[in-house]
Amino acid sequence: MDHPGKILITALNWGLGHATRCIPLIRALEQQGYEVVLASDGVAMYLLRAEFPHLPVVELPSYRIQYQSHNMVRNIARQLPRILWAIRAEHRVTARLVREWGITHVISDNRYGCRNAATRNILLTHQLHLKVNNGVLQWCANTLLKWVIRRFDAIWVPDAPAPRDLAGTLAHPPLDHPPVRYIGLLSRMKPGAAEPDYDVAIVLSGPEPQRTILEQRLTEQAIALPYKFIIVQGNPRQKYHHFVSDNVELVSFLTSEELNEVLLRSRVIVCRSGYSSLMDLAVLGKKAVLIPTPGQTEQEYLAQKLSEQGCFLVQHQDSIDLELALEAVENTTGLQMEPPTPEDFTALLRAELT
Numbered sequence: 001m002d003h004p005g006k007i008l009i010t011a012l013n014w015g016l017g018h019a020t021r022c023i024p025l026i027r028a029l030e031q032q033g034y035e036v037v038l039a040s041d042g043v044a045m046y047l048l049r050a051e052f053p054h055l056p057v058v059e060l061p062s063y064r065i066q067y068q069s070h071n072m073v074r075n076i077a078r079q080l081p082r083i084l085w086a087i088r089a090e091h092r093v094t095a096r097l098v099r100e101w102g103i104t105h106v107i108s109d110n111r112y113g114c115r116n117a118a119t120r121n122i123l124l125t126h127q128l129h130l131k132v133n134n135g136v137l138q139w140c141a142n143t144l145l146k147w148v149i150r151r152f153d154a155i156w157v158p159d160a161p162a163p164r165d166l167a168g169t170l171a172h173p174p175l176d177h178p179p180v181r182y183i184g185l186l187s188r189m190k191p192g193a194a195e196p197d198y199d200v201a202i203v204l205s206g207p208e209p210q211r212t213i214l215e216q217r218l219t220e221q222a223i224a225l226p227y228k229f230i231i232v233q234g235n236p237r238q239k240y241h242h243f244v245s246d247n248v249e250l251v252s253f254l255t256s257e258e259l260n261e262v263l264l265r266s267r268v269i270v271c272r273s274g275y276s277s278l279m280d281l282a283v284l285g286k287k288a289v290l291i292p293t294p295g296q297t298e299q300e301y302l303a304q305k306l307s308e309q310g311c312f313l314v315q316h317q318d319s320i321d322l323e324l325a326l327e328a329v330e331n332t333t334g335l336q337m338e339p340p341t342p343e344d345f346t347a348l349l350r351a352e353l354t
Contacts, residue, residue: 005104005353006035008097010060010090010114011044015206016234017276018109019044021158021186022124023051023256025107028345034353037101039093039114046236051256058097060111061089087113105353107156112148120353123152126159126275128180129173131297142173154178154352158186158279166278166337168305170298183348184340187276187283188256194264198249199227200326201266203259205234205274206293214291214317218270221322222248230262268329270322273303273314281312282337289325290314311335 007029012018019040029036038048039058049057063086091113097103098116107122108114115121130145132138149155159167161182171182202222204215215233222229223245231244236253244250254262263269263284271277273290275298281288290312292299307314313329315321340348 004033006102007105007107008037008039008103010108010111011040012110013040013042013044015274016043016047017205017274019047020188021276021279022109023188024186026052028349032346032349043236050236060093061086090114115152121152122154122156123149124156126157126167126171128171129169131301133297150178152178155180156183158183160184166282167275181352185279185282185337187279187339189260189280189283191284192264196267197265198230200229200268200270201263202229202231203269203271204232206272210293217320218322219244219248225323232259268326273299278302282335283339285334285336287329287332287334288312289329291317
């Protein structure tokens with residue numbers, strides 16, 4: 001029996017979240033007999049190689065995103081020429097991969113240059129409406145976004161339709177083209193029950209240098225507290241594991257299965273409020289302290305939204321008080337959302353890809 005097609009999946013390297021949410025999608029496509037080729041760069045590429053050593057993983061041009069300041073407009077404006085160059089370059093690489101590998105479908109997770117006239121092009125994103133702390137700039141950014149996404153054949157949003165949604169206004173603006181399909185949460189985590197082994201799991205991610213700044217501040221405070229911590233650095237380039245103090249365990253990277261087990265065995269999770277992290281928390285039903293990346297307005301919006309709903313506790317990176325946070329988090333409810341069943345997800349993919 002012939003395979004149903006060959007799919008190129010490209011993940012943005014803006015931390016690990018875009019790559020991690022592609023993992024359940026890749027697994028489902030392989031189970032249905034599709035041949036899958038993966039492409040990304042940086043830590044996202046290393047993660048995909050670690051999770052799928054049997055699949056080809058191609059390196060794409062790097063955006064090299066950094067968050068030097070707390071001002072998102074300044075951060076992006078300074079790096080915009082390099083971002084535009086990377087988008088043009090990844091478009092050329094995609095064309096080459098389509099020719100060389102016989103690609104029939106391209107699923108691009110927020111890489112706007114990864115599409116080709118000879119394939120069916122699907123944009124995987126929860127960002128259909130950008131948040132910018134300036135009304136004029138927000139209008140300009142969203143006008144450009146609408147122009148870019150109209151060049152795809154379809155949009156897949158990893159969320160539920162309103163009102164049972166997670167992303168709020170980020171993923172639910174009015175759009176006439178291309179068609180938008182809400183495919184449900186994409187999380188590599190699986191719910192379960194386990195006896196607590198750690199008081200706190202700190203899961204780090206996101207662009208530098210803010211990731212390292214957060215790690216240093218949390219580590220310093222964790223050492224002084226009477227709790228058992230595990231810190232997952234989110235660095236798939238290396239593999240090391242040691243204790244920085246009697247109560248603080250440090251590991252560079254965990255596979256999906258390993259991380260799933262650690263989170264199930266942790267009483268509280270501390271992490272960024274990136275969308276992929278929130279999908280994982282919703283599937284696990286865990287209580288969490290959210291620390292938005294400074295200047296990343298999307299994370300700030302999501303953190304505030306879920307804090308106002310009483311789901312999670314939010315602290316800001318410049319004023320972290322880990323001791324206070326771990327006391328106050330007990331008054332939150334956590335969040336519980338069900339991902340689509342394997343049967344529903346299989347039916348959806350078949351309908352969308354044929």
